[in-house]
Amino acid sequence: MVLGGAMAAMSGVLALRMRHMQVDQADQFRLLADENRINIRLIPPVRGRIFDRNGIILAENTPSYRINIVREEAGDVEEAIARLARLIELNPAEIERALRDLRELRGDTPVTVADRVSWDDLSRVAVNAPALPGVTPEVGLTRRYPYHEHTAHVLGYVGPVNTRDLERIDAPTQLLMMPRFQVGKIGLEARREEMLRGRAGTKRVEVNAAGRVIRELDRQEGQAGADFQVTLDAALQSYAQVRLNGESAAAVVMDCETGDLLACVSAPSYDPNLFVRGISVPDYNALLENKYRPLPNKAVQGIYPPGSTFKMITALAALNAGTFDSETTVRCNGHMEVSGRRFHCWRRSGHGNMNLHTALRESCDVYFYELALRTGIDAIADMARRLGVGVAFDLEMTSVARGLAPDRTWKREVRNEAWRPGDTVNASIGQGYVLASPLQLAVMTARLATGRNITPRLVKSINGVEQPTGHGENLGLNENHLRHIRRAMFAVTNNRRGTAFGSRVIAEGFEIAGKTGTSQVRSRIVDNALVPWEERDHALYVNYAPADAPRIAVAVVVEHGGGGSRTAAPIARDITLQALYDGDPPLSAYPPQDRGRIQTQQEELSRARTIRPRDSSDRA
Amino acid sequence: MTYLENTVKHTPSGLRKVLYLNWALVILLMSIAGIGFLMLYSVAGGSFSPWAEPQAKRFAFGLLLMFGIAMVPIWFWRNIAVVAFLGSIVLLVAVEFFGAIGMGAKRWVDLGFIRLQPSELTKVTLVMILAAYYDWLPMSRVSRPLWVLLPVGIILVPVLLVLRQPDLGTALMLLAGGGLLMFIAGVHWIYFAVVILAMVALVTLVLQSRGTDWQLLADYQFRRIDTFFDPSSDPLGAGYHITQSKIALGSGGWTGKGFMQGTQSRLNFLPEKHTDFIFTTLAEEFGFLGAVSLLALYALIILFCISTALSTRDRFSSLFILGFAATFFLFFAVNMAMVMGLAPVVGVPLPLVSYGGSAMLVLMIGFGLVQSAHVHKPR
Structure with a gap:
């Protein structure tokens, strides 16, 4: 009886326990069972593509094959890799990294052993x-x-997520933890990372105890990244890039109607595809050690004393302030004394009597010294900012520089010194503290050409939706003053006495109006042919074209290129014509004596553009 | 009129014995075995191989064995109890020397036609010899210390041999089964109190021995003990079995997920799903109703056994039947408690349902003896 009772009691306990587990706690256990068998996997979104203004693809997604190992499923990882090595060739460095990841990451994370x-x-x-x-x-x-x-410099590149990227992002999504997931590191790819990346989808899969997927239960599609269309013209961009070959230089071509950056080039450049797959140490060191500095985007982050290209600003400031008019003359005898210091004109012998037109045309320094001293630095700095120098433009590129339009306040606050007349003299010809990026010089030129507050634009449309242009409102500058400046700029390239006469265009309706600039790297005047590369002057040239109905504005800076008229102007002319003709211009656009040389150059550059170096590591 | 004469006179003979079998018990056994085939079919992913078919064959063989044993008078079995017990001890010793290793322990002996687990056989022969012993021992001596020590010795011999294999689960079952039979036979409760106290002391000692050089249990046994107390401490390691088992069982709910729809067993989350943990598959696929039904079937078997035991006049029969029923009860109760997380995972199969030849045959032998007692009881 005792025994029977005990048995009955125990059976009762068992039944009660069953009831408790299967009825009372059923939901909880059912959840656990589902958690067991159902795995939620991320579906990485397809990154948005990038096209040029004509729909030519600039950044695409190509299929690539890789081999992953999951530690929990592989058991002995080293054995698995050894077996794999018998089948295919493995890269020892990659294996070492993979082994480290396999040790450190969670056991169910797939780790790439061969990419x-x-x-x-x-x-x-x-x-x-x-x-x-x-x-x-x-x-x-x-x-x-x-x-x-x-x-490379405009779009930047993507690369595998690293810890620094994760720290930078406030709430890293699970997506970023995926092996080999790539994010934009620099340039447009980084600046518009979120939109380009898209949103990850998820799929619920049923897995067995070994983690093998049995079937897919359902999926929630993510959102592919947005396709971007940039304002670049791929053909022009390529042309400008190869035209700058061999120099450390930058060039910006801007549309005068919309502010579109048709080309934005920094030379030398690098192949962004190297970074996508993880650049090798020797390759990277080669880029770092190159004295021409291929990595930074000189077009927007390089800042240079604008030299004589700044003179339009000084002149306009004076006209605007009423301290000078177009007929005011200054006598240049080659130098000028300011507070006991002698400031030279680039032409030691002097220019003689100069008015606004001739001073700009022949780039007389003394005229501008006098003009600036009478106008005052604050008015000049103000005009510089109105024209875009010293203004940080919000462009989708990395480290877009602000440059510097110095004034009294700046010097007092930043350098804690009083402004001296000598500073004004230096600034009047774009030397001293004045700094501008090639982009800002292009904006300045476009604003001079149009009189509008035009701003640069890089992204033309996102997913087909047109972005606002940089057309801009009227700057409110006196049209007469602008006309004087434009006439002088026209004379710079088209008057026999102009500093860029050698780089004129003779095709009717395609004439260029420009301004040369040569900015000193050292404070002494040097003969560029006799000093090392690093000490030579920067060569600058800005122009707009066609002169009578401006369509584009161009700025070219050649680091340590010597003189603006000799080095920068010919480059700017070639790029300008290439843009205006939308391809190789006819030789008849060039003055007769240049045609032979230009023909050879056109042939060389078209070869350089078409014969792309074969990418040996594009295996897949 | 002697006892023997009385018995002979009133028991059926020849083929008429078949009519006197406890057919209700036979039907119960067949139902439970049928549920077993169904579950084995299910865990194999809807296939008769590798488990359901051999299991069915063994059950058929077991049924024949049961009938055969039932035809032989119960007193014959009482008389050979000693021989049977000694035989199983010999087999246990043989395992020590010629045993095949399976699942990390030496448990099998290959007799050529069958791979036998002598420890399973011992479960019946131990009950037999103890029943025979108390049948022979006058009631007045049952609680005398010397006469208590003797059966204790009888129990300890196979227990120690099984422990050496090592097979803690079976050893504990033998110990508990033997103890229960002694209790049924009327041994004074004071002995049991003493033994239970001693056990508590021993368990403490064993736990204390962990990590010392005189460690009394294997490491895996210690781990199982740990796991019992806190399965979540190591959900992917030692606690995996019990955690997954509870999930399977609990997720069944009232009516279960449906035949062949249990995700836990289908997707291999359940360990040993065809043997010790088969009950979880049943509970997952047929829910609370299915699980309680099986429990009820088991309870009915126990009830039939007890009623048979009470209706027999001979002490060997009733002691054997009660002892065997107690052992049977221990099997399913411990197994169910184990998969529900109420008892440590000790490796006790679910009787008649779990896949396993030896256990099935031994159980059928036991039920054969029960039937024999039923057929040959005085009427």
Whole structure:
């Protein structure tokens, strides 16, 4: 009886426990069972593509094959890799990194052991899959920049997420933790990362105890990244890039109607595709050690004393202030004394009597010294900012420089010194404290050409939606003053006495109006041919064209290029014509004596643009 | 009229014995075994191989064995109890020397036609010899210390041999089964109190021995003890079994997920799903109703056994039946408690349902003896 009772009691306990678990706690356990079998996997979004203004693709996603290992499924990871090594060639450095990841990351994270494997290798692994537990071939997409170094500085590049990226982002999504997930590191790719990346989708899959996917239950599609259309003209961009070959230089071509950056080039450049797959140390060191500095985008982050290209600002400031008019003359005898210091004109012998027109045309320094002293630095700095110098433009590129339009307040606050007349003299010809980027010089030129508050634009449309242009409102400058400046700029290139007469265009309706600039790197006047490269003057040239109905504004800066008229102006002319003719211009646009040289150059540059160096590491 | 004459006179003979079998018990056994085939079919992913089909064959063989044993008078079995017990001890010793290793322990002996687990056989023969012993021992001596020590010795011999294999689960079952039979036979409760106190002391000692050089249990056994007390401490390691088992069982709900729809067992989250943990699959696929039904079937078997035991006049029969029923009860109760997380995972199969030849055959032998007692009881 005792025994029977005990048995009955125990059976009762069992039944009660069953009831408790299966009825009372059923929901909880059902949830656990679902958690067990259901895995939520991320579907990485397809990154938005980038096109040029004509729809030519500049950044695309190409399929690439890689091989992943999941530690929990592989068991002995080293054994798995050893087996894999018998099938395909593995890169020891990559294996070392993979082994570290396999040790440190969670056991169910797939770790890539071989990236960009060929289709043959991939098939070999797939066929042997039963003998390789935990090893899975995977098809992914990688970023590719078909224009290679021609678009590197503007678009930037993407690369695998690293810890620094994760720290920078406030709330890193799970997506960023995915192996080999790539984010924009620099340039447009970084500045518009969020939109380009899109949103990850998820899929719920049923897995067995070994983690193998049995079937997909459902999926929630993510959102592909937005396709961007930039304002660049790929052909012009390429042309400008190869035209600058061999120099450390930058060029910006801006549309005078919309502010579109048709070309934005920094030379030398680098191949962004190298960074996508992780650049090798020697390659990277070569880029770092190159004295021409290929990595920074000189077009927007390089700041240079604008030299004589600043003289339009000084002149306009004076006209605007009423301290000078177009007929006021100054006698240049080659130098000028200011507070006991002698400031020279670039022409030691002097220019004689100068008015606004002739002083700009022949770039007489003394005229501007006098003009600036009478106008005052604050009015000049104010005009500089109105024309874009010293203004940080919000462009989708990395480190867009503000430059500097110095005035009294600035010097007092930043340098804690009083402004001296000598500073004004220096600033009047774009030396001293004045600093401007090639982009700002292009904006300045476009504003001079149009009289509008035009601003640069890089992104033309996002997912087909047109972005606001930089057309801008009227700056409110006196049209007569502007006309004087424009006439003088026309004379710079088209008057026999102009500093850029050698770089004129003779095709009717395509004439250029420009201004040369030569900014001293050292405070002494040197003969550029006799000093080392680093000590030579920067060569600058800004222009707009066609002179009578401006369509584009161009700025070219050649670091340590010597004189603006000799080095920068010919480059600017070639780029300008290339833009105006939308391709190689007819030789008849050039003065007869240049045609032979230009023809050879056109042939060389078209070869340089078409014969792209074969990318040996594009295996897949 | 002697006892024997009386018995002979009133018991059926020849083929008429078949009519006197406890057919209700037979039907119960067949139902439970049927549920077992169903579950084995399910956990194999809807296939008769590798488990359901051999299990069915063994059950058929077991049924024949049961009928055969039932035809032989119960007193014959009482008389060979000692031989049977000694035989199983010999087999246990044989395992020590010729045993095959499976699942990390030496448990099997290959007799050529069958791979036998002598420890399973011992479960029946131990009950047999103890029943025979108390049948022979006059009631007045049952609680005398010397006469208590003797059966204790009988129990400890196979227990120690099984422990050496090592198979803690079976050893504990033998110990508990033997103890229960002694209790049924009327041994004074004071002995049990003493033994239970001693056990508590021993358990403390064993736990204390952990990590010292005189450690009394294997590491995996210690881990299982840990796991029992806190399965979540190591959900992917030692606690994995019990955690997954509870999830499977609990997620069944009232009516279950449906035949062949249990995700836990289908997707291999359940360990040993065809043996010790088969009950969880049943509970997952048929829910609370299915699980309680099986429990009810088991309870009915126990009830039938007890009623048979009470209706027999001979002490060996009733002691054996009660002892066997107690052992049977221990099996399913401990198994169910184990998969529900109420008892440590000790490796006790669910009787008649779990896949396993030896256990099935031994149980059918036991039920054969029960039937024999039923057939040959005085009427």
